[in-house]
Amino acid sequence: MKGALEGIRIIDVSRVLAGPFCSMILGDLGADVIKIEHYKTGDETRGWGPPFLNGESAYYLCANRNKQSISLNLKAEEGKEIFRKLVSTGDVVVQNFKAGTLKKMDLGYESLKEINPSLIMASITGFGSTGPYKDLPGYDYIIQAMSGLMSITGEPDGTPMKVGVAIADVLTGLYTCIGILSSLQHRNKTGEGQEIDISLMDCQVASLINVASNYLSSGIVPERLGNQHPNIVPYQVFSAKDGEMVVAVGNDEQFKRFSAALGRQDLSEMKEFIHNENRLENKSKLIPILEELLAKKTKKEWKGILDKAGIPNGPINTVQDMFDDQQISSREMIVEMDHPSIETLRLTGSPIKLSKSPVKMRHHPPMFGEHTETILEQLGYHPDQIDRFRKNQII
CATH class of the missing domain: 3.40.50.10540 (Crotonobetainyl-coa:carnitine coa-transferase; domain 1)
Incomplete structure (x- = not known):
């Protein structure tokens, strides 16, 4: 060809x-x-x-x-x-x-x-x-x-x-x-x-995509957020039992499934966490709860659980880890x-x-x-x- x-x-x-x-x-x-x-x-x-x-x-x-x-x-x-x-x-x-x-x-x-x-x-x-x-x-x-x-x-x-x-x-x-x-x-x-x-x-x-658009729309100068997202919560690095991983919950429906996978369905029903804008406003309350829950299992265990629930997630790989992955x-x-x-x-x-x-x-x-x-x-x-x-x- x-x-x-x-x-x-x-x-x-x-x-x-x-x-x-x-x-x-x-x-x-x-x-x-x-x-x-x-x-x-x-x-x-x-x-x-x-x-x-x-x-x-x-x-x-x-x-x-x-x-x-x-x-x-x-x-x-x-x-x-x-x-x-x-x-x-x-x-x-x-x-x-x-x-x-x-x-x-x-x-x-x-x-x-x-x-x-x-x-x-x-x-x-x-x-x-x-x-x-x-x-x-x-x-x-x-x-x-x-x-x-x-x-x-x-x-x-x-x-x-x-x-x-x-x-x-x-x-x-x-x-x-x-x-x-x-x-x-x-x-x-x-x-x-x-x-x-x-x-x-x-x-x-x-x-710069959405970061530039956020500034042009609001006039607010974007700041460093580390591994957090400026518009979505939870969407960041968490520490599992044996190392770091990323969880990216992109919408309210995913947050319901994520809460259930963590054994805390009630989180998605709380007024301060029910919608993304609520979670963004109250992330200082939500993130410590999630950190405590995710620290109880290994990255591999969470990968299996969250994949089954349809929640975007992945371990933070080294370059060697990445090239050893069968997907690659x-x-x-x-x-x-x-x-x-x-x-x-x-x-x-x-x-x-x-x-x-x-x-x-x-x-x-x-x-x-x-x-x-x-x-x-x-x-x-x-x-x-x-x-x-x-x-x-x-x-």
């Missing part, structure tokens, strides 16, 4: 996470992804370790499968010409240089669309191409701070906390992927390419790939399960410049020219 994006070529000149994560998704879906790396250093994440697997960093490996790698000096005129040739064969360019950098190199969207009028260029920056911050660099950590995310993350009496993964980068990669797929659909209808201006800041702000293996969320230098390469699988055009793990995360000669030959360059490029530090 063919991949959904087979026949689409992505020229990926991005580095680190947001751009590479986006292009990996497109590669998983069948697109031909050519990863252009700095001719000397490659993608910075190749050196972000430990851990390393025979010289390859786990960070780099996580976002670069289903790609080919070419090393290229984009500051040299011959390097720019090679890039332009690649663009003429492509459908999408993904780039995350600082705003205006490619334009100064005469490789911006306006220049490249002269070569390829149907080209789609996804430009990822920290703050976008407009506004007073457009020239500032954007790193995930800074975006988590400036977007308000850290101000609502952590315990009420603790310090602001960042999320445990580079969530602004991940969300930006997903939003960029959506923008590219939308642009491809637009091009299918009109024949027109376009530029996608997408920023980490915008993506993180949009991802049954969903093929661990994949193994052949690799030239790594005996057993295990990666996180794709969450996209398509019935007609399934995701395929076609190519291992490429070694630095692994496909440089092959790609140049496909562009029509003679082996003697390729040798000269290498001697002149073009590749």
